[in-house]
Amino acid sequence: MKSIHPAYKILLSIAIALAAVATIVAFGLYDVIKVEWVSFMEIQASYKPMEEPLPVASRSIPIEGVAAYVAGIDPSITKNPVPADKISVERGRLLYSVTCIQCHGEEYNGNGIVGIALVTHPADLTSAVVQSKLDVDLFNTISNGIIVKGQIHMPALNENLTFRDRWDLVNFIHSLKAAAEQPAPTPKP
């Protein structure tokens, strides 16, 4: 086998050494240069904490099995599909203590820890105004929140609560009326 000329050997080793140095420098500088490449996860379109969440697609269909009132889908569904029995009201009470109490308060009058600090005072859920609302109206308020002139007065809670959850809450809110109508205990003299 014919041996390589010593001059080529030197050239080859220099080339290999240069390539090695170039590779190390390239990796070392990566953090400084930050080559943009579409497959990098951090530069893909994504939602960051506190960013507007993706809205539920319009006309989307509930997957939880209980018929829902979705405006524009079926005008015949205008009433509460969940009977206001003990279980539903009790579920609503529990959900209230997780999702609503911080604003609407322990006494449902809007004096929750967060509620008292809000510019727009949360509604008194025992008031005649709220109690006179239809089930579907309450359902829609819970689902879509209350936005007045672009200001969020009450957040939409459709992403936090299933359809069943929301109807249970509606049943719970309306159960407060029944409780309020019970005769007050006669004050002791």
Ligand code: HEC
């Ligand atoms: C971040 C605070 C906040 C949370 C949480 C919240 N609300 Fe409200 N809610 C408000 C405020 C503020 C208003 C009054 C808005 C207005 O008057 O414009 C309101 C109003 C209402 C009303 C009255 C709607 C009307 O049309 O009169 C109902 C019913 C209601 N909330 C139910 C609920 C229920 C049920 C929950 C929990 C699932 C809940 N809210 C969670 C702040 C909140």
